[in-house]
Amino acid sequence: MKHKNNVIQHKQFAFKTDSVNEDGTFSGYGSVFGNVDSYGEIVAPGAFKESIAAIKASGDPLPALWQHRWAEPIGGYDLLEEDERGLKVEGWLLTGQIPRAAEAHALMKHRVVKGLSIGYYVLEDSWNEKDRIRTLTKLDLQEISIVTFPANVEAQVESVKSILAQGNLPTLSQFEDFLRESGYSKSQATIIASKGLKELLSRSESGGKKSDALTALRNFQLSK
Template identity: 40%
Template structure:
């Protein structure tokens, strides 16, 4: 399943995390787990950084953001996000190019966080922890997300002009204009 969209202007939207499914670490995020951290971030007047691969590279440049998250909220499915890649920035341009491939060569989203409240589950089961409260530190675009549901669904090509492409763009604009 795919859940991050990207357009030619670098706008990104979708889900950074989902509630109720088991990720590759055995964690399950509960509804409401992001409420406190989102309130705290909004109080600071900003949102967590948009990073590439959780800034896990050997160079200082690897820790620089590749864009900004402009909106984050919990809905019934998970952590819904909207932001913008810094088009013109080398790394953001590389990410956009990888997203535009068919199929995308790069297609995941992943949260960097500290677990504030959680329940350890019995050993031997599929679920290791239930996460009740998360302190969100960053949200990265990644090649292999821990939560397999957080993947790219659509990256709009720079080549526009066909009617399906124009219809998709108009539909995306219409959807973005509807209040949540």
């Protein structure tokens, strides 16, 4: 299965307190269709269809992680399905076996921790140049985490640095957010990203050297 950029990405959503039960079970939406998020992205209906089928065929539950930490699974999910709103999930925490799961459950019940966040790879997407919106049409779902904030896991500056450290290129929207947090105005970030990174991404996809693009971006960071 070919992943675009080979970079796992995250999206987060809030859930309601009354969807967290005393026995450690909970429900909510791992993703909502049709809304434009802070990355300028939309998840399209059907984006999870193939991934859900593959997870069901495996016979194993999708992991519930703590704060996207791969070394800290705290439960899993029995139900994964798409409805008219988005990706509906029902999960459970191993509160009697894993101390971190019990801690997460207590924090969820008291609304201190109130987010669900999906970890996924992009398989297929489309880009609307006019509206500058990226539509995610097929995703490879890897996990759904319990997270503290129903917002970005980390500042875009650190996110882009992490992507570069792995030898990959950020998406156009990720780089624009990176520029904004680096001090550029929205219009400046749009121009720099569209004229600079877009060209680098195009060259990389058409057979150009990714190493040249990575070097250019790393040099840009050092100059800031």
